[in-house]
Amino acid sequence: MTDRTHLGDVPPDWLAASTSLAQATRELVEAVALSDADATVLDEARSEVAALTERLRATARPHALRPGPADLAALRAADAGSIVVRPTNPGAVPLEISVRADTAEATWTAGPVHEGPPGSLHGGTSASLLDSVLGTLVQVRGTPAVTGTLTVRYRRRVPLGVPLTVSAALGERDGRRLPVTGRIEAGGEVCVEAEALFVAVER
Ligand SMILES: CCCCCCCCCCCC(=O)SCCNC(=O)CCNC(=O)[C@H](O)C(C)(C)COP(=O)(O)OP(=O)(O)OC[C@H]1O[C@@H](n2cnc3c(N)ncnc32)[C@H](O)[C@@H]1OP(=O)(O)O
Incomplete structure (x- = not known):
């Protein structure tokens, strides 16, 4: 975890990776909102998402990065x-x-x-x-x-x-x-x- 809070504080390659993950997550949100999959598939997806959430939460900052x-x-x-x-x-x-x-x-x-x-x-x-x-x-x-x-x-x-x-x-x-x-x-x-x-x- 770091206390860097501004977009200009992070290395460009880290910023690119985080931006790309955020966009993929927005696409996940849309896929969830529109999904018509079986309940079993939804439950499997929930488990996978929960595991990923746990992994990322371990290094959470107090705030999302913003322009500084x-x-x-x-x-x-x-x-x-x-x-x-x-x-x-x-x-x-x-x-x-x-x-x-x-x-x-x-x-x-x-x-x-x-x-x-x-x-x-x-x-x-x-x-x-x-x-x-x-x-x-x-x-x-x-x-x-x-x-x-x-x-x-x-x-x-x-x-x-x-x-x-x-x-x-x-x-x-x-x-x-x-x-x-x-x-x-x-x-x-x-x-x-x-x-x-x-x-x-x-x-
Ligand atoms: C790119 C980088 C980042 C990029 C980041 C992306 C940008 C996103 C921007 C999002 C911005 C937000 O959503 S901000 C979040 C939503 N807004 C808030 O939460 C604001 C909450 N309210 C407050 O904090 C306060 O009420 C204030 C600061 C607005 C005012 O309180 P104050 O500081 O005590 O000042 P006060 O003396 O009352 O008022 C000063 C003067 O303004 C006038 N005034 C005050 N409030 C109002 C009002 N609502 N409508 C009209 N006029 C008003 C007063 O009449 C007075 O005029 P006079 O008597 O001097 O003539």
Whole structure:
């Protein structure tokens, strides 16, 4: 076990292996959610998964790795660049977020694990995606901050299985208040709009 908590703290080959395991685990989650196998097969799978869980738990960290000050510094200094959030956390949506001036953008394709209404994305996942992209833009272009308010308007259903564009634009800072707007688009159509107010914090 180590106390390293930031993505930039770990060796590149370890990060690649962990990212790859996290992606394979997301695929396992989808396979479990969709499996129509016999109960006997499900029980065998449970035993195999439980054994693997035990093996990995023996070296658990207290927190999943996240971007840290060193990861942000280079991006802050540049006009444009990208940052990957949650690549090693299979319980989260991994995003590569491109930041240019006071805007940010990420692309992601939703699968059946994130279904809400039939064939469409769960509204909570839409809000979470927006919070991540808007929040990352604030951290890169502003300051450490948390979401004070996030207002989401669902204009049309967000389809599964097609690339979604999640974008954000930073407004004018007013004291500790940092307004940000965002949207989720599919096939050039706006599906979800968001307005958020982030509040600057010490850390
Ligand atoms: C890339 C790297 C990483 C990438 C990482 C990926 C990024 C993910 C980002 C995810 C972000 C999250 O989900 S964060 C998690 C969800 N959010 C939270 O848990 C926040 C919980 N709430 C709090 O901690 C607190 O309530 C605060 C910090 C928001 C405010 O408390 P405070 O510090 O005491 O400040 P306070 O004096 O009350 O308010 C300061 C000013 O902001 C205003 N204000 C405060 N709250 C609100 C509000 N909800 N809506 C409107 N305005 C508000 C006040 O009127 C005041 O204005 P004035 O009087 O000065 O004019």
